Amino acid sequence: MPLSEYEQRVLEQMERDLGADPKLNSAMSKAARPRGRWTFAFIGIVVGLGVLVGGVIAQLTVVGVLGFALMLGSALWGMLAPAKSATKTAAAGKGTAKKGKRQGFMNRVEDRFERRRDQGDF
Numbered sequence: 001m002p003l004s005e006y007e008q009r010v011l012e013q014m015e016r017d018l019g020a021d022p023k024l025n026s027a028m029s030k031a032a033r034p035r036g037r038w039t040f041a042f043i044g045i046v047v048g049l050g051v052l053v054g055g056v057i058a059q060l061t062v063v064g065v066l067g068f069a070l071m072l073g074s075a076l077w078g079m080l081a082p083a084k085s086a087t088k089t090a091a092a093g094k095g096t097a098k099k100g101k102r103q104g105f106m107n108r109v110e111d112r113f114e115r116r117r118d119q120g121d122f
Contacts, residue, residue, distance in 0.1 A: 040078070041074045043074075044077070048074055053067070
């Protein structure tokens with residue numbers, strides 16, 4: 001069912017407003033975390049789990065709490081790793097990237113939406 005003229009104008013206005021929001025743009029362009037940091041975080045979680053289980057078996061509460069703290073610290077260290085700057089990579093590739101070769105999930109969704117709108121599927 002095609003959109004009315006009013007609905008198309010409202011949709012285009014919403015698209016412009018969403019594209020201009022810097023907070024949304026930075027939230028949607030999250031970069032991948034370094035793989036080595038994830039590996040060490042996983043190892044820390046496994047070691048912390050071993051210390052926790054060892055503390056439970058030995059009935060030493062302090063050792064169990066330390067194991068839990070090690071697990072929690074390792075998980076937070078892995079998740080809060082500084083991401084590669086998405087704005088720098090986007091700015092560097094902005095001038096050279098063609099419309100069809102843009103990267104990222106949201107850009108692919110936007111391209112599909114534009115193709116469908118141009119073909120009259122909406």
